[in-house]
Amino acid sequence: MKYATKLLHNGNEIDKHTGALSIPIYQTSTFKQDDVDNPPLYDYSRSGNPTRTALENTMAILEGGTSAYAFSSGMAAMSAVLSLLDTGDHVIAAQDIYGGTYRALTRHFSKYNIQVSFVDTTDTNKIEDAIKPNTKMLILETPSNPLLKITDLKACAELAKKHNIITVVDNTFMSPYLQRPLELGIDIVVHSATKFIGGHSDVLGGIVVVKDKDLAKQIYFVQNTLGAVLNPHDCWLLLRGIKTLKVRLDAEQQGAIYLAQWLKKQDFVKSVYYPGLPEHPGHDLHLKQAYGPGAVLSFEVKDINTAKKITARVKLFFTAVSLGGVESILSYPAKMSHASVPWKERQKLGITDELLRISVGLEDPEDLSMDILNAVI
Numbered sequence: 001m002k003y004a005t006k007l008l009h010n011g012n013e014i015d016k017h018t019g020a021l022s023i024p025i026y027q028t029s030t031f032k033q034d035d036v037d038n039p040p041l042y043d044y045s046r047s048g049n050p051t052r053t054a055l056e057n058t059m060a061i062l063e064g065g066t067s068a069y070a071f072s073s074g075m076a077a078m079s080a081v082l083s084l085l086d087t088g089d090h091v092i093a094a095q096d097i098y099g100g101t102y103r104a105l106t107r108h109f110s111k112y113n114i115q116v117s118f119v120d121t122t123d124t125n126k127i128e129d130a131i132k133p134n135t136k137m138l139i140l141e142t143p144s145n146p147l148l149k150i151t152d153l154k155a156c157a158e159l160a161k162k163h164n165i166i167t168v169v170d171n172t173f174m175s176p177y178l179q180r181p182l183e184l185g186i187d188i189v190v191h192s193a194t195k196f197i198g199g200h201s202d203v204l205g206g207i208v209v210v211k212d213k214d215l216a217k218q219i220y221f222v223q224n225t226l227g228a229v230l231n232p233h234d235c236w237l238l239l240r241g242i243k244t245l246k247v248r249l250d251a252e253q254q255g256a257i258y259l260a261q262w263l264k265k266q267d268f269v270k271s272v273y274y275p276g277l278p279e280h281p282g283h284d285l286h287l288k289q290a291y292g293p294g295a296v297l298s299f300e301v302k303d304i305n306t307a308k309k310i311t312a313r314v315k316l317f318f319t320a321v322s323l324g325g326v327e328s329i330l331s332y333p334a335k336m337s338h339a340s341v342p343w344k345e346r347q348k349l350g351i352t353d354e355l356l357r358i359s360v361g362l363e364d365p366e367d368l369s370m371d372i373l374n375a376v377i
Helices: 003-008 050-063 074-082 099-112 124-130 153-162 213-226 232-242 245-264 283-289 304-313 343-349 365-376
Strands: 067-071 090-094 115-119 135-141 166-170 188-192 206-210 269-273 296-301 329-331 355-359
Touching: 003 050, 003 245, 050 067, 050 206, 050 232, 067 074, 067 213, 074 099, 074 188, 074 206, 074 213, 090 099, 099 115, 115 124, 124 153, 135 153, 153 166, 206 213, 245 269, 245 296, 245 355, 245 365, 296 304, 304 355, 304 365
Parallel strands: 090 115, 090 135, 135 166, 166 188
Antiparallel strands: 067 206, 188 206, 269 296, 296 355, 329 355
């Protein structure tokens, strides 16, 4: 079955009770029990809900996992994964990881004596050098946020397995349509489903997908114990968004390719970061492990005044936090996604005050390029 078909026909799209082509929103907190000695499948919506089950089963199939779990946000999903760690464990994480994950590792989980080393994961030798006897988890993003750095997922998975390390990939930028890390040997995939999975900037959600059944039990225990579950209505919104994932990303990706090529030619642009450009570091590797370059790109302008001018003057882009919506979103990483990363660290990583990130929507890309140009003039 081709992927476009699988998005619509995966066994979780029809209500088995009525034949409805939209899974109902089971807006209930609890369920009637006829026999307390033989409880039903569903007893309380924190522990399980039919609408959430449909979403979770769908995401497991789309990512090639055995189980998936839906959380109230992407950070709730990532925090559930980090909750698998024990006091004294060591984590290796990509050095330019999402700012929210950086904050969770350095300011929350550090309270439980969980150590972290931030490494350039594009170099597997550096990952290997960072491994300690107590290293339990390797957290990756590829393409990374916001510089779109490419990490070799298969090589990382093989290295981690030698040392009994759990591998985690934040697959938000790609979605399961464009990249499926579990197929490359990764243990856990995390999504901010708020982004491309939902696709309409109208829902918060997070997804964790696993292949190993023991890990699945551990994630479910955390989900049920901490209770940061996704509510039925938002599960339904994500199920609806998934149905158009391919057509949205196909169009948005084409727009991103156009904009990346256009930005390269502009005098006010110093650098463009996008895996779809042949000169992008890791371009060939990315296309070996993914099915397209995606709809997110970043670019660095000549000075901070130009950056501020663009953020303030664009009309078609929405200057905002987040990405993956049908509308184009312009973000300023230094003040938004990576504001929690100290200034000196951002400078080291190349996340400068002149860097802008674009999530390309469904507008005509020529209109988008003119919007940026008019903002600069």
